[in-house]
Amino acid sequence: MALDWHQIDRFLMGEAWAGSLIQQHVAELCDVIGPRWGGSPEDRQAAEYIRDQMKQAGLDRAEIEPFTIDTWDHAAVSITLVESGRAIASLPFLRCKPIDIAAPLIDAGYATTHEIESLGDTINGAVVLAAISPEPFTAAEPFTRRLSYLTDAGAACVIAVEPKTGGRMEYSSSDEWLNLGPRGDVVAVVKTSSEDGAYLQRIAGEHPIIRVSVDARFFESEAHNTVAELTGTTHPERHLILAGHHDTVLGAPGGNDNASGTIGVMETARVMTALARELGVRPGMSIRFATWSGEEQRLQGARAYVARHYIEDALEQELKPLLNVNLDELSTGHMKGVVLHFPHLREFVQEQLDTMNDGLKCHVLDHMDAHSDHFPFAEAAIESSILWRWRFWGRHEDANFHHEQWDAANKLNTRELKEYAGQLARLLLRLSYIPPDEWPENPLSVSDVQKMIDRDAGKSHPVFH
Ligand SMILES: [Zn+2]
Structure with missing residues (x-):
């Protein structure tokens, strides 16, 4: 059957706008369920809600896929100046080990190598203050790498100064994202606010005794991915994925990070299913809609899925998807385009975007990026894309909220998310109708990708070109 793209596009954009369930979903995820730490009861509740909504929308298949998560949580955390008894704002880094120590405070500035060298032996056994912001005027080094230097210098504990002001503090990670994998022996890191950090910097010259106490534990739990599918008509055995954590x-509560992406997945699934039901237009290849758990804990949900389905000798091995599109933190402004990990689909995707006539652009990351769930797919040599995140025009202030309590439901932009759902549906439908053997061949093997990861070790956020 010849497809009437004018009619299809009108339907998808109109349905994304007029049939939107965005406000219902964001209220349920952020206000009713609330924080959804992977492996917690709320993670399960969110997964059940998403699966039920996918079923209600009429997807051909909607289920929960549980996996074992290596997780962590914490109880009481404090930083106290021993002599004055003054309490300092505190928040542990994710996966901070338990600690209870009182030692002299040393200010290591930005914890660059030259600062650490100039402090010599004094760092050994001390509580070390370090700014998360990179040192101005020198090449920016990720804080994770600077933590590694402090670990090697023997710091007993690090107090990291939050760059955001006004008492805001977000959970950060001490994992090396890209190169070496998480460093098992990294020093315990507790964050303090920008204001209390500045106070500590003012008094650090006297090396006051400071006590840092973190009650934390590591354990295993069950976490929950959700997977739904709209079966294709011409090539149902091949699939594309749209996903977000x-x-x-x-x-x-995660309004921006990542109710926005989750709801982007749910709404795109809903409008494409409505198109199938009302106009009889189903995708050519199958489209899989997934939401991952454990992204905030080393991408464990997406990793578990890739391991279960796509790697060699996987438990439920199937053909790799031709493309994975990852949605994370969409409260950044309206849709600008697609950013691929690898270059082979660039012109091919751009051609499809051009048929949509909205000025959307296809870009390619200039190095490997492990900051979200696109990465486990890329590691398996699956072409994996994200939408714009860091360097783009028209960025909202809302994009500045993630990993903190103030990333609430109001950080999600309803109307822009409607546009994302409509545009993603248009793009995925177009791509699904191009027969798999007409797609440019993916020349990369898993070992090629591993070489690229080694090559890009320690790089900061990627740029788009
Ligand atoms: Zn996220």
């Missing part, structure tokens, strides 16, 4: 850090 539904989990959050502890205590964060």
Whole structure:
């Protein structure tokens, strides 16, 4: 049957706008369920809600896929100046080990190598203050790498100064994202606010005794991915994936990070299913809609899914998707385009975007990026894309909220998310109708990708070109 794209596009954009369930979903995820730490009861509740909504929307298949998560949580955390008894704002880094120590405070500035060298032996056994912001005027080094230097210098504990002001503090991670994998022996890190950090910097010259106490534990739990599918008509055996994580850090309702992406997945699924039901237009290849848990805990949900389905000798091995599109933190402004990990689909995707006539652009990351769930797919040599995140025009202030309690439902932009759902549906439908053997061949093997990861070790946020 010849497809009437004018009619299809009108339907998809109109349905994304007029049939939207965005406000219902964001209220349920952020206000009713609330913070959704992977492996917690709320993670499960979110997964059940998403699965039920996918069923209600009429997807051909909607289920929960549980996996075992290596997780962590914490109870009481404090930083106290021993002599004055003054309490300092505190928040542990994710997966901070338990600690209870009182030692002299040393200010290591930005914890660059030259600052650490100039402090010599004094760092050994001390509580070290370090700014998360990179040192001005020198090449920016990720804080994770600077933590590694402090670990090697023997710091007993690090107090990291939050760059955001006004008492805001977000959960951060001390994992090296890209190169070496998480460093098992990294020093315990507790964050303090920008204001209390500045106070500590003012008094650090006297090396007051400071006590840092973190009650934390590591354990295993069951976490929950959701997977739904709209079966294709011409090539149902091949599939494309649209996905985003539904989990959050502890205590964060996650409006921007990542109810926005989760609902982007749900709404795109809903409008494409409505198109099938009302106009009889189903995708060519199958479209899989997934929401991952454990993104905030080393991408464990997406990793578990890739391991179960796509790697060699996987438990439920199937053909790799031709493309994975990852949605994370969509409260950044309206849709600008698609950013691929690898270059082979660039012109091919751009051609499809051009048929949509909205000025959307296809870009390619200039190095490997492990900051969200696109990465486990890329590691398996699956072409994996994200939408714009860091360097783009028209960025909203809302994009500045993630990993903190103030990333609430009001950080999600309803009308822009409607546009994302309509545009993603238009793009995925177009791509699904191009027969798999007409797609440019993916020349990369898993070992090629591993070489690229080694090559890009320690790089900061990628740029788009
Ligand atoms: Zn996220």
